[in-house]
Amino acid sequence: xxxxxxxxxxxxxxxxxxxxxxxxxxxxxxxxxxxxxxxxxxxxxxxxxxxxxxxxxxxxxxxxxxxxxxxxxxxxxxxxxxxxxxxxxxxxxxxxxxxxxxxxxxxxxxxxxxxxxxxxxxxxxxxxxxxxxxxxxxxxxxxxxxxxxxxxxxxxxxxxxxxxxxxxxxxxxxxxxxxxxxxxxxxxxxxxxxxxxxxxxxxxxxxxxxxxxxxxxxxxxxxxxxxxxxxxxxxx
Amino acid sequence: xxxxxxxxxxxxxxxxxxxxxxxxxxxxxxxxxxxxxxxxxxxxxxxxxxxxxxxxxxxxxxxxxxxxxxxxxxxxxxxxxxxxxxxxxxxxxxxxxxxxxxxxxxxxxxxxxxxxxxxxxxxxxxxxxxxxxxxxxxxxxxxxxxxxxxxxxxxxxxxxxxxxxxxxxxxxxxxxxxxxxxxxxxxxxxxxxxxxxxxxxxxxxxxxxxxxxxxxxxxxxxxxxxxxxxxxxxxx
DNA sequence: GTCTATAACGAGATAGAC
DNA sequence: GTCTATCTCGTTATAGAC
Numbered sequence: 001x002x003x004x005x006x007x008x009x010x011x012x013x014x015x016x017x018x019x020x021x022x023x024x025x026x027x028x029x030x031x032x033x034x035x036x037x038x039x040x041x042x043x044x045x046x047x048x049x050x051x052x053x054x055x056x057x058x059x060x061x062x063x064x065x066x067x068x069x070x071x072x073x074x075x076x077x078x079x080x081x082x083x084x085x086x087x088x089x090x091x092x093x094x095x096x097x098x099x100x101x102x103x104x105x106x107x108x109x110x111x112x113x114x115x116x117x118x119x120x121x122x123x124x125x126x127x128x129x130x131x132x133x134x135x136x137x138x139x140x141x142x143x144x145x146x147x148x149x150x151x152x153x154x155x156x157x158x159x160x161x162x163x164x165x166x167x168x169x170x171x172x173x174x175x176x177x178x179x180x181x182x183x184x185x186x187x188x189x190x191x192x193x194x195x196x197x198x199x200x201x202x203x204x205x206x207x208x209x210x211x212x213x214x215x216x217x218x219x220x221x222x223x224x225x226x227x228x229x230x231x232x233x234x235x236x
Numbered sequence: 237x238x239x240x241x242x243x244x245x246x247x248x249x250x251x252x253x254x255x256x257x258x259x260x261x262x263x264x265x266x267x268x269x270x271x272x273x274x275x276x277x278x279x280x281x282x283x284x285x286x287x288x289x290x291x292x293x294x295x296x297x298x299x300x301x302x303x304x305x306x307x308x309x310x311x312x313x314x315x316x317x318x319x320x321x322x323x324x325x326x327x328x329x330x331x332x333x334x335x336x337x338x339x340x341x342x343x344x345x346x347x348x349x350x351x352x353x354x355x356x357x358x359x360x361x362x363x364x365x366x367x368x369x370x371x372x373x374x375x376x377x378x379x380x381x382x383x384x385x386x387x388x389x390x391x392x393x394x395x396x397x398x399x400x401x402x403x404x405x406x407x408x409x410x411x412x413x414x415x416x417x418x419x420x421x422x423x424x425x426x427x428x429x430x431x432x433x434x435x436x437x438x439x440x441x442x443x444x445x446x447x448x449x450x451x452x453x454x455x456x457x458x459x460x461x462x463x464x465x466x467x468x469x470x471x472x
Numbered sequence: 473g474t475c476t477a478t479a480a481c482g483a484g485a486t487a488g489a490c
Numbered sequence: 491g492t493c494t495a496t497c498t499c500g501t502t503a504t505a506g507a508c
Contacts, residue, residue, distance in 0.1 A: 029360065030269070030360050030361075031269045031357070031359070031360035032357075033266070033267045033269040033270055034269055034270070034360070116356075116357035116358070117357075119436075119440070119442070120352075120356045120357030120440070121267070121352035121353075121356030121357045121440065122352070122440055122441060123267070124265065124266050124267035124270070125266075128441075133445065136442075162456060164452050164456075165449075165452055165453070165456045167449065168447070168448060168449035168452060168453055171448065172446075172447070175446075176446065186453065186456065186457075187457075187460065189446065189447060189453075190434065190453070190456075190457035190460065192437075193430075193433045193434045193436075193437040193438075193442070193443075193457075194429075194430035194433045194434060194457075194461070195433070196433050196436075196437065196442075197429045197430045197431070197432050197433015197434065197436065197437075198426065198429045198430060198433065200355075200429075200432075200433065200436060201428075201429040201432065201433075202429075204355070204356070204357065204358055205358060205364075206355070206372075206429070206432075207429075209369065210408075210411075210412065210425065211404070211408070211425060212404060212407065213401075213403065213404035216400050216401055216404060217401070217404055217422065217425075217426070220398060220400075220401045220422065220426075221422075221423075221426035221429075221430075224423065224426065224464055225430070227464075228460055228463075
């Protein structure tokens, strides 16, 4: 009885995975806008109505792919965070920051279509449900953790906080990183967006015929970016 | 004779504009991937084959929309560059930089779908022809001009140039901005990408439930960004 | 010469009857 | 689940109006 249920569940998990794999292939070939349950079903030798037992709608399949993608970058970032400094010199906030940035970039270059799904243009007619916000926050959480650790362990100077930004910075700190100084919360969110700006330009082809030594270029840019959140000594 | 040719040309220009307007509406409604010549023709009361007198293929229509969009942001940036300091205090490199950044952001927020077309996910199956690279460079050119002017007029210190970045920085400077110091060329390209990272996160909804006071947040972030290209005094 | 309309192709999606 | 009739699409060939 429970063996049967176990087998059923295993089968269900396998089919679900197969559906998502095929959907990811279509994502790469045709883009998220043209993702079609029917085409996925056809490719899997199923009939389209059978897919609805696994995903109640096209949007639910899309949501699953989005959540998977956010989880994948998030995990890459978390792994890089943990691994930083495991071998060799002890990790500083700066080395962790750069390691995480490089890990996110590497994931993006290895999975450009999934990256486009979550950090590119919104899919027309699709609006992300609440389920995506947790996974979407994972990379940001890693960046917050790095800055918090470095502030605790390395005793860094606070950047100045302009008056007109103070209310927003305080709300931001309270909402996304309780315990983090408001003066560093706002630059951190900005650096988060700027990090993905560097990656998006590379993944989406904006650097074609412009930047050639992309690895070293990115490393340098993301290192400089660390300065804005106080992880890099300020030059005079 | 020439009057007839004039009338014909005028009609041609009008029809071309009508096609692009309708195509832009579809862009907003369905996304670039689903842009369809037939639907455009239907909406205009024409037959699809008639469109081929104006655009030899669907991809050519897409290219025209992309070029128009790049030209529109580019013009917004150039206008802001010229206008900076026309009234009130004389413009510095920093005020120009912020003015241009805000202008690009304003255009993006006013035309999110055209913004997505050029700075979002690549359109599946479409590869941009050479015609797009000139228009695509306009915003970058404005940023380069700002930094060049400021370096000439305000005599700013050069940021350090790490050894491993030197070859790329020199190539970059020679290619995109002859006359600009390599040490500032690389940070400038990075800042260019980071600027659009800030804008893309806002336009694409990544700031939803995160950043609220977006105008002041952006202003502050883009001001800090100016630091990396030497337009803002470095804090100690 | 310049344009529009008709018709058609091959490929693919879609809806519904069975 | 299957099959079919009916849509859509990009694109081309052709014929005729101005």
